[in-house]
Amino acid sequence: MFLxxxxxxxxxxxxxxxxxxxxxxxxxxxxxxxxxxxxxTCLLLxxxxxxxxxxxxxxxxxxxxxxxxxxxAGVGFRLDSLSAFFLIVVNFAASAASLFAxxxxxxxxxxxxxxxxxxxxxxGMNLVVVANDAYSFLFSWELMSVAxxxxxxxxxxxRENRRAGYVYLIMAAISTQALLITFGLLSDFGRVLDxxxxxxxxxxxDIARLAVLAAVIGTGAKAGLxxxxxxxxxxxxxxxxxxxGLMSGIMTKVxxxxxxxxxxxxxxxxxWTWGAGILFLGGITAVVGxxxxxxxxxxxxxxxxxxxxxxxxxxxxxxLALAFRANGFALGAALALTAALFHVxxxxxxxxxxxxxxxAVLTATGERDLxxxxxxxxxxPVTAFCFLVGSAAISALxxxxxxxxxWLALQAILISPELPQWILKFLVPMVGAGLxxxxxxxxxxxxxxxxxxxxxxxxxxxxxxxVETDRTSQAAMLILVAACVLAGLFPGMVVxxxxxxxxxxxxxxxxxxxxxxxxxxxxxxxxxxxYNGLVLMVFIALSALLPxxxxxxxxxxxxxxxxxxxxxxxxxxxxxxxxxxxFAQPIRRVFASVVFSASEQIDxxxxxxxxxxxxxxxxxxxxxxxxxxxxxxxxxxAAAVVGRARTLSIRQHLSLVYAVLILLLVVxxxxx
Amino acid sequence: MIQYLLLQGFQMMLVLAVAPLLIGIVRKVKSRxxxxxxxxxxxxxxxxxxxxxxxxxxxxxxxxxFLVTPYIVFSAIWVAAALVPTYALGLIFxxxxxxxxxxGLLALARFFQALAGLDVGTAFGGIGTSREMMIASLxxxxxxxIVFTLSLLAQSTQLSSIAHYMMTVDVGLRVxxxxxxxxxxxxxxxxxxxIPVDNPATHLELTMVHEAMILEYSGRHLALIELAAAxxxxxxxxxxxxxxxxxxxxxxGAGTLTLxxxxxxxxxxxxxxxxxxxxxxxxxxxxxxxxxxxxxxFALMLGLLAALLxxxxxxx
Numbered sequence: 002m003f004l005x006x007x008x009x010x011x012x013x014x015x016x017x018x019x020x021x022x023x024x025x026x027x028x029x030x031x032x033x034x035x036x037x038x039x040x041x042t043c044l045l046l047x048x049x050x051x052x053x054x055x056x057x058x059x060x061x062x063x064x065x066x067x068x069x070x071x072x073x074a075g076v077g078f079r080l081d082s083l084s085a086f087f088l089i090v091v092n093f094a095a096s097a098a099s100l101f102a103x104x105x106x107x108x109x110x111x112x113x114x115x116x117x118x119x120x121x122x123x124x125g126m127n128l129v130v131v132a133n134d135a136y137s138f139l140f141s142w143e144l145m146s147v148a149x150x151x152x153x154x155x156x157x158x159x160r161e162n163r164r165a166g167y168v169y170l171i172m173a174a175i176s177t178q179a180l181l182i183t184f185g186l187l188s189d190f191g192r193v194l195d196x197x198x199x200x201x202x203x204x205x206x207d208i209a210r211l212a213v214l215a216a217v218i219g220t221g222a223k224a225g226l227x228x229x230x231x232x233x234x235x236x237x238x239x240x241x242x243x244x245x246g247l248m249s250g251i252m253t254k255v256x257x258x259x260x261x262x263x264x265x266x267x268x269x270x271x272x273w274t275w276g277a278g279i280l281f282l283g284g285i286t287a288v289v290g291x292x293x294x295x296x297x298x299x300x301x302x303x304x305x306x307x308x309x310x311x312x313x314x315x316x317x318x319x320x321l322a323l324a325f326r327a328n329g330f331a332l333g334a335a336l337a338l339t340a341a342l343f344h345v346x347x348x349x350x351x352x353x354x355x356x357x358x359x360x361a362v363l364t365a366t367g368e369r370d371l372x373x374x375x376x377x378x379x380x381x382p383v384t385a386f387c388f389l390v391g392s393a394a395i396s397a398l399x400x401x402x403x404x405x406x407x408w409l410a411l412q413a414i415l416i417s418p419e420l421p422q423w424i425l426k427f428l429v430p431m432v433g434a435g436l437x438x439x440x441x442x443x444x445x446x447x448x449x450x451x452x453x454x455x456x457x458x459x460x461x462x463x464x465x466x467x468v469e470t471d472r473t474s475q476a477a478m479l480i481l482v483a484a485c486v487l488a489g490l491f492p493g494m495v496v497x498x499x500x501x502x503x504x505x506x507x508x509x510x511x512x513x514x515x516x517x518x519x520x521x522x523x524x525x526x527x528x529x530x531x532y533n534g535l536v537l538m539v540f541i542a543l544s545a546l547l548p549x550x551x552x553x554x555x556x557x558x559x560x561x562x563x564x565x566x567x568x569x570x571x572x573x574x575x576x577x578x579x580x581x582x583x584f585a586q587p588i589r590r591v592f593a594s595v596v597f598s599a600s601e602q603i604d605x606x607x608x609x610x611x612x613x614x615x616x617x618x619x620x621x622x623x624x625x626x627x628x629x630x631x632x633x634x635x636x637x638x639a640a641a642v643v644g645r646a647r648t649l650s651i652r653q654h655l656s657l658v659y660a661v662l663i664l665l666l667v668v669x670x671x672x673x
Numbered sequence: 674m675i676q677y678l679l680l681q682g683f684q685m686m687l688v689l690a691v692a693p694l695l696i697g698i699v700r701k702v703k704s705r706x707x708x709x710x711x712x713x714x715x716x717x718x719x720x721x722x723x724x725x726x727x728x729x730x731x732x733x734x735x736x737x738x739f740l741v742t743p744y745i746v747f748s749a750i751w752v753a754a755a756l757v758p759t760y761a762l763g764l765i766f767x768x769x770x771x772x773x774x775x776x777g778l779l780a781l782a783r784f785f786q787a788l789a790g791l792d793v794g795t796a797f798g799g800i801g802t803s804r805e806m807m808i809a810s811l812x813x814x815x816x817x818x819i820v821f822t823l824s825l826l827a828q829s830t831q832l833s834s835i836a837h838y839m840m841t842v843d844v845g846l847r848v849x850x851x852x853x854x855x856x857x858x859x860x861x862x863x864x865x866x867x868i869p870v871d872n873p874a875t876h877l878e879l880t881m882v883h884e885a886m887i888l889e890y891s892g893r894h895l896a897l898i899e900l901a902a903a904x905x906x907x908x909x910x911x912x913x914x915x916x917x918x919x920x921x922x923x924x925x926g927a928g929t930l931t932l933x934x935x936x937x938x939x940x941x942x943x944x945x946x947x948x949x950x951x952x953x954x955x956x957x958x959x960x961x962x963x964x965x966x967x968x969x970x971f972a973l974m975l976g977l978l979a980a981l982l983x984x985x986x987x988x989x
Contacts, residue, residue: 375794378736389738389788398784399770399777408773411817415824418984430980433821434973437814444780444813445806448787452802457794458734521768530830533769537752537778540766544685544755545748552893556725565732566889567795579791579799587807591966 049088242360283316801885818976
């Protein structure tokens with residue numbers, strides 16, 4: 002009933018992209034385009050909400066087949082609870098991004114390179130989550146990749162962006178290639194492309210294992226699982242900020258959708274080893290992602306690395322859910338999957354919010370480098386407030402939404418000693434420690450990001466003169482702030498909304514939360530654990546009110562402004578403040594000396610020597626040095642060998658072709 | 674209903690009233706151990722009143738965040754402290770937050786405190802904030818691993834249930850328990866900035882952490898922050914005694930006499946805890962700041978080991 006609406010609305014996005022192309026440089030074009038996108042995504046959001054509500058009442062999945070695509074086969078679409086949930090995730094953030102872009106897009110200096118691709122990108126993501134056969138899935142996936150690639154290289158004159166586009170293109174190709182292999186294996190080598198048929202047909206153990214491996218590579222390369230994350234911190238910041246928000250906030254979630262759809266839905270009953278593998282990758286990703294982020298002083302790149310960390314947290318939830326499900330612990334699987342999906346929603350909210358904040362800062366100051374910002378809270382109070390809420394939410398602080406999903410994930414870890422496999426018994430507590438470590442480091446990272454950019458004294462004239470961003474951008478950020486707060490105060494409603502999705506995937510769901518007294522969130526039983534964000538918020542508000550009243554009634558209310566105290570030696574130059582690099586120095590010394598083999602070289606001139614002192618910082622990215630550089634070198638060496646074939650004579654060429662032909666025939670003969 | 678609310682309210686007021694006294698006891702015992710007479714145990718109350726009566730002096734460029742932070746820090750820590758069972762178990766709001774939430778509330782307070790340290794833009798604020806976050810990035814996971822251990826033992830993350838489990842079930846000498854106790858003591862020392870991690874008595878030393886962060890505060894703001902720090906110490910000590918020495922606490926629905934005994938036992942436990950802390954502080958020397966990392970890594974390893982032991986020893 003709702004699926005046709007999705008399929009009717011998506012062509013509007015394509016049409017908008019097409020129609021805006023000739024007029025993209027007009028001043029009204031960006032306003033009109035983002036207005037249309039806002040309208041369409043709002044409608045798609047409504048369809049998602051209605052679809053999820055219908056699924057909650059037990060409506061069966063809706064199927065549709067359109068005579069497009071491959072001749073004779075057509076393309077299939079399906080709207081079930083999982084698709085509906087991801088429609089909500091995609092379109093809520095997309096509508097916020099469109100609203101933000103109505104104001105923000107005016108500052109774009111190359112609108113012709115952004116406007117046509119933006120709606121196509123949105124359309125691609127919407128189509129991925131409703132696709133119901135391998136062909137339409139891969140087609141939409143590629144549409145999403147290509148459109149986002151154009152957006153990444155929109156500002157192609159900067160050398161860094163061209164490199165980002167290049168790396169992104171390679172990783173996107175690897176991702177699609179791996180997914181192609183996955184579907185090849187699942188579809189019995191291309192015989193059945195339809196997801197309905199794949200779902201019902203049995204899969205051999207080895208084939209299923211290979212398919213999971215390929216699916217983790219394919220979707221992990223898009224989502225940013227370590228070590229496939231290398232493109233992400235390059236590409237996401239290169240795009241205009243609202244697109245960065247979309248790429249980090251929801252394109253990575255669409256990749257997670259792909260993983261969930263393939264591993265939980267299409268493959269049938271899982272093995273515990275799949276869970277262990279994903280859990281392990283998730284744990285590594287969460288810790289390494291946040292460490293990378295701490296070492297950054299480019300605001301947008303820091304946020305992009307943080308996406309890697311959050312993908313790790315989601316992967317931990319998914320891996321645990323698989324392990325529980327393989328062992329037949331339905332409630333544990335439901336808890337872990339709820340935690341993962343809740344985090345999917347949360348991350349789409351606060352990461353979009355933070356990227357919009359970074360975009361607002363970029364417009365106001367022209368700077369992304371933290372070392373050249375500072376004191377923005379005075380010039381940009383609204384943006385600062387929104388960024389603060391986003392930072393607190395992503396640092397998993399109660400009573401905001403990030404804490405709830407973290408709490409659910411920890412609860413899932415706490416019931417996992419029941420798992421019988423020894424590897425899991427060692428792995429799960431390690432991953433738990435990694436999760437705790439990444440949460441603590443995330444808080445440190447966002448103290449750095451917010452503290453250096455928005456607090457303190459302005460480090461440059463541009464930061465000093467920053468003014469608040471426009472009203473529509475503020476509105477978009479405030480809507481996301483409200484969503485973060487509401488999801489944190491009423492987590493039970495989100496958990497209840499997730500129940501049909503979780504039931505469809507693991508056959509069980511958490512206890513119904515709406516019947517709990519005082520809207521408390523209960524993970525399994527009230528004796529085990531419960532959390533109530535609302536009561537906590539009321540308590541905090543009341544206990545803050547008491548000293549406030551006490552002070553206004555009894556104590557001194559006077560407030561005097563004076564120079565900073567600073568132990569009696571205030572320094573007027575803003576260069577004496579802590580910078581992002583100096584803030585991260587203790588953590589760099591503790592962690593990065595191990596992970597990134599960070600080294601400091603201090604060159605301190607002797608007294609009387611007039612040359613400046615120097616501190617040189619060396620850091621190596623282990624993923625590049627251990628994995629990618631040898632890989633690239635091997636590929637280059639192989640290419641050099643093959644390249645020699647170009648200079649062969651025609652006779653040698655022909656004999657080469659002949660030899661290959663013989664070889665293939667022999668292989669075929671042996672195969673039969 | 675009313676009486677349950679009263680019991681909960683009493684607990685909130687109890688921790689608030691006890692917190693400065695605990696600081697006073699620690700200082701007094703320390704002074705006596707160093708052969709000084711030392712100020713009265715009630716001196717912290719007088720200090721707080723004196724601070725509250727003074728004008729607040731704020732730097733010209735301090736933002737609104739600097740002004741609201743004392744209230745946020747104080748209320749978050751007070752709520753967290755009031756959620757730890759002190760004299761009775763199963764109070765009416767104990768279900769609204771489990772031990773993970775208490776860790777979260779402390780993280781919330783620290784987050785804002787750290788931001789306020791960066792707000793004025795002085796070098797001292799930066800150094801304190803940066804080091805505080807470094808210490809927290811190790812102390813918080815260590816704390817969570819200890820939480821894991823306790824929750825796995827008691828099959829619950831509610832502090833009330835954990836204390837009840839420790840009280841009623843014969844736990845015996847369990848290795849995990851011992852590791853968790855040692856780890857929790859180490860985390861408590863680090864989180865409260867006590868010797869050997871930080872020195873609360875000075876702020877003119879290169880190793881200072883907490884005191885550097887709050888350097889720009891004065892008057893009532895400083896009073897709130899000092900009170901919050903005292904509450905945090907009370908919280909950790911209450912948590913230690915409620916988990917590892919739960920005896921004498923009133924159970925759910927106990928009579929008035931039991932409650933009064935519970936309060937008395939709690940107060941004497943806190944006095945004993947404060948004395949022990951003072952003893953520890955005079956016997957060890959302050960560490961260099963990067964030695965703290967080893968100290969906390971040790972706590973983290975203890976927590977991880979304790980949790981791992983429980984994971985592998987669980988029979989199916």
